Amino acid sequence: MIPIYHENNTHGTAVFPLQVYSHHDKDGFFSVSQHWHEELEWICAEHGVLNLTVRGRSFTLHPGEFCFINSGELHEIKSGGPSLHHAIVFNPDILDFTLYDICQHSFIRPVTSGNLIFPTLPSVFSPEESQMILFHMQEIIRLYHTLPSCASLSIKIHILQILELFFQADCFLENTISSKEKDSQNKLKKVIEYIHENYAGPISLPDLAKICFMSPNYFCHYFKQEIGKPPIAFINEYRIQKACQILTDSELPVSQVAISVGFDNFSYFIRKFREYKNVTPTEYRSHL
Structure with a gap:
């Protein structure tokens, strides 16, 4: 879950x-x-x-x-x-x-x-x-x-x-966090909330940066510093996690799973899935 x-x-x-x-x-x-x-x-x-x-x-x-x-x-x-x-x-x-x-x-x-x-x-x-x-x-x-x-x-x-x-x-x-740091963290949490709510469709870097009132370049630097990975890597990883949930809870074909979590390129989905889980989606499902 x-x-x-x-x-x-x-x-x-x-x-x-x-x-x-x-x-x-x-x-x-x-x-x-x-x-x-x-x-x-x-x-x-x-x-x-x-x-x-x-x-x-x-x-x-x-x-x-x-x-x-x-x-x-x-x-x-x-x-x-x-x-x-x-x-x-x-x-x-x-x-x-x-x-x-x-x-x-x-x-x-x-x-x-x-x-x-x-x-x-x-x-x-x-x-x-x-x-x-x-x-x-x-x-x-x-x-x-x-x-x-x-x-x-x-x-x-x-x-x-x-x-x-x-x-x-x-x-x-x-706890020495300043009001400015707290505000910055709250904006970052809104970005993550946006990704969690919109992962199934296109997500653009400018849209994410706009939530934090930052330029796309500065936002990428800030996001990686606070989260530990670039925004694109975070989005892909979250989509793969959602794909795992669908593979576990349904018999939907793998190609449809890819589309339902926001991947419009099936080969890219397979590559990223293997990168994050060390198995293919089909192999993942067979372990359940």
Whole structure:
């Protein structure tokens, strides 16, 4: 399933807004295109390799490694072959206390308000501290999937213990984004929304640049800097993701799939599909 640009899915329930997604990808096809959501997302790799892009920065997670995605950050995830990874997605308000005490003021509210944000990769932690964070994440995952007595309370305690480790190591970052940067990011999100809504038809570079009030040349530079790839590559990759969805959910001929996702050149579609998925569309369908 390919999420929309601004993910509006409900994660967890109204009384416990947390959900753990465990993805076992046996073929190496797992891919989630650029999107963002209000919730925090903590990702850890158990087997295989994950390739991530967060706010235009690309990096790789290997088994036993983890990362943090803050509220509103554009990100995408791809498997680098067969893999198993887990994503803990939750509304930070789950941590708030009704009683406004010193803990709420000094430790909880700065995180839930977004004044303090997580570094994507907590590289400043010692190996021992990293192992403790990984332990707490693994416990959250285990508790979520097994639901023993007091699971919700135990999960919350493990999240707070991770926050405690961050405060003890002084690893939180101050959110220093300016109003100008925020406005620029919002325009970029509108561009991605436009692509998601119009991928099946022609999309011109001048039209995308116009959304950001930029010249086409400057827009290309800005887009690649923020997303990690040129606009054309992003559009092609998104179209291929939509093609994968159609190949999975229907028996439509491959030539019709190409047309339905915006490729008017069948050979180009096949070439790009193989480039992004390492198989042809027919081979992809045969793996399902």
